[in-house]
Amino acid sequence: MSDAILRFEGVTRSYSMGESVAYGLRSLTVEFGEGEFAAVVGPSGSGKSTLQHLGAGYDRPSSGKVLLMGRDLAGYTDRELARLRNRSIGFVFQSFNLLPVLSAVENVAYPALLYPRRGEGRSAIEARAIELLDRVGLSGKGRKRPHQLSGGERQRVAVARALMNRPALVFADEPTANLDHATGSAVLDILEALNAEEGATLILATHDPEVTKRARRIIALKDGRLAKDAP
Amino acid sequence: MTRAIVSAARNLARSPGRSLSLLALMCAAFLAIVLIRAGYADMFERVKASVAREDGDLSFSRSDGGESDLAEYESLRARLASDGRFRATRASVPIDGLVGLGDRSAPASGQAVEDSGLAFEPAGRTAEARIGVTLARTLAASPGDELTALIGDTGYNLKLVGSVSTKAATLDRFYIELPLEALSEEGSTLRVDRIRIWFRDPSAPRLEAIRELSAWPELAGYEPSAYELGNTVANSIVGVYEGSFRVVLVAVALATLLALGNATLLSSWERGPEWGTMLALGAPFSRVASALVLEAFILSAAACAAGAVLSLAICAIANLAGGLTFPPPPTQTEPVVVRFKLEATALALVLGLSLACAAASALVAAIGIKRRSVTELLFERN
Numbered sequence: 366m367s368d369a370i371l372r373f374e375g376v377t378r379s380y381s382m383g384e385s386v387a388y389g390l391r392s393l394t395v396e397f398g399e400g401e402f403a404a405v406v407g408p409s410g411s412g413k414s415t416l417q418h419l420g421a422g423y424d425r426p427s428s429g430k431v432l433l434m435g436r437d438l439a440g441y442t443d444r445e446l447a448r449l450r451n452r453s454i455g456f457v458f459q460s461f462n463l464l465p466v467l468s469a470v471e472n473v474a475y476p477a478l479l480y481p482r483r484g485e486g487r488s489a490i491e492a493r494a495i496e497l498l499d500r501v502g503l504s505g506k507g508r509k510r511p512h513q514l515s516g517g518e519r520q521r522v523a524v525a526r527a528l529m530n531r532p533a534l535v536f537a538d539e540p541t542a543n544l545d546h547a548t549g550s551a552v553l554d555i556l557e558a559l560n561a562e563e564g565a566t567l568i569l570a571t572h573d574p575e576v577t578k579r580a581r582r583i584i585a586l587k588d589g590r591l592a593k594d595a596p
Numbered sequence: 597m598t599r600a601i602v603s604a605a606r607n608l609a610r611s612p613g614r615s616l617s618l619l620a621l622m623c624a625a626f627l628a629i630v631l632i633r634a635g636y637a638d639m640f641e642r643v644k645a646s647v648a649r650e651d652g653d654l655s656f657s658r659s660d661g662g663e664s665d666l667a668e669y670e671s672l673r674a675r676l677a678s679d680g681r682f683r684a685t686r687a688s689v690p691i692d693g694l695v696g697l698g699d700r701s702a703p704a705s706g707q708a709v710e711d712s713g714l715a716f717e718p719a720g721r722t723a724e725a726r727i728g729v730t731l732a733r734t735l736a737a738s739p740g741d742e743l744t745a746l747i748g749d750t751g752y753n754l755k756l757v758g759s760v761s762t763k764a765a766t767l768d769r770f771y772i773e774l775p776l777e778a779l780s781e782e783g784s785t786l787r788v789d790r791i792r793i794w795f796r797d798p799s800a801p802r803l804e805a806i807r808e809l810s811a812w813p814e815l816a817g818y819e820p821s822a823y824e825l826g827n828t829v830a831n832s833i834v835g836v837y838e839g840s841f842r843v844v845l846v847a848v849a850l851a852t853l854l855a856l857g858n859a860t861l862l863s864s865w866e867r868g869p870e871w872g873t874m875l876a877l878g879a880p881f882s883r884v885a886s887a888l889v890l891e892a893f894i895l896s897a898a899a900c901a902a903g904a905v906l907s908l909a910i911c912a913i914a915n916l917a918g919g920l921t922f923p924p925p926p927t928q929t930e931p932v933v934v935r936f937k938l939e940a941t942a943l944a945l946v947l948g949l950s951l952a953c954a955a956a957s958a959l960v961a962a963i964g965i966k967r968r969s970v971t972e973l974l975f976e977r978n
Contacts, residue, residue: 423876423970444880451878462873462974466606476877526877 626903652792868976
């Protein structure tokens, strides 16, 4: 396995539900190497989304450590964490999560506009957003707002957005769940190409057999615990 | 910034019903405050003008029972007249006695006023008089009636020219007003308890004049007052109105704050996934907070703009129609006609208040967002 980009060390995430406690993850220890394409599988409630959210720094573990590029996420300030999420992590949500008042181009450009790189103006950022939209097959649809796009088109916009800042780590939560087979395949093609061409680590949570077929590593979770970790 | 404003406006347009109802509520609050203030402003102006007309620019009164007869007053009047700064003086003398009409009679207490506009015929000891509205009812007297009166030890024939409402309703049961000339025969037995003075220049400074005149021996023992010094009855009445206006202001502002805060909070909960997405993409929290503030500001500014236009229009229409007429207050006979005087300071105050309400409600919503993790926000409605 290559160097670990993301490592979970005895991570537990619990939620208090009145008198009882529910567990998202229980003492999970697992690591993901650079350039990996891993599929996280398991039944609903097994902890797939929790793993992704903790890995992306959207949530904090109840105990244990999440290390991203060797550094414990607990050591980041909110501002540092925001910048880290922006620069190093891409996330494709199951329900797309596009910002409804922005056009497709604006949605894709949004992460880059938050912290523009030195010498990168708005027009350069928008040009790259258009290029990414072309790459995901949405040429000419950049001015459309999310409600004017189909589910598959929205998911492709979300993929383009996740790639905008050339992240080292991309999470995708059930990226094909709301799409028909052909569109789902097209989205997977794009993600696979990203992994192959740019060496980004892909961690996909899925129920979809096609995703697991394409992934080079399968991590199965059950009740928040690691049930299987196989290539 | 322009893009942020456009985004905020688009967000508001996503829930047109909610945005419009909030806008209408804030606009109504704006109108309520501005129009009430505009109505009061007109009343304040009239009260001030009335006080200046009736009470004089300066007023010296004594309630210590000390002696100050007409001769002393006449000497003071001559000194004031020779000074050049003063346009007029008017003395008042307290009077007590009995007044009757036919077989009815009642005790009367009031004042004899110099230069009161009431006529006196020494030959028949006939004087024009005004009495309190309640006293007029007791005697079943109406303007034009001839009454008899015993003031001190002197009898008079009075011709009633009108009934008046005084500032205190209970006083109306006894109040009587005669021309001071009718009592001039009493000479040195009269006690002048109030002297009103009018400046030639209405804007002349009161405080300096009061300091100077209080040192005159003719005014020794008198208590000075002036409207600007805030110690007249009328001023305290205006103060009561202003106090109640402030209560209305605070109540409307609180209601607006609660409504706007509630709506902003609700909206922030409903849009949790949106805020979560922004944060997930790396937006700093300050960007989320500023988006909330901007939306609330745009809504407030739009409501204030609409409120300002509407209040200007309503004021203009109401004033063109001669003002709003309200029924006479208790003990009064004249209806109250309120004209609207829109003040720039009131508009600015309400605008500031609206923006403060918007900022406060957005801040509360932002705190609510800050307390949740990105995951909690993303799954808000899921």
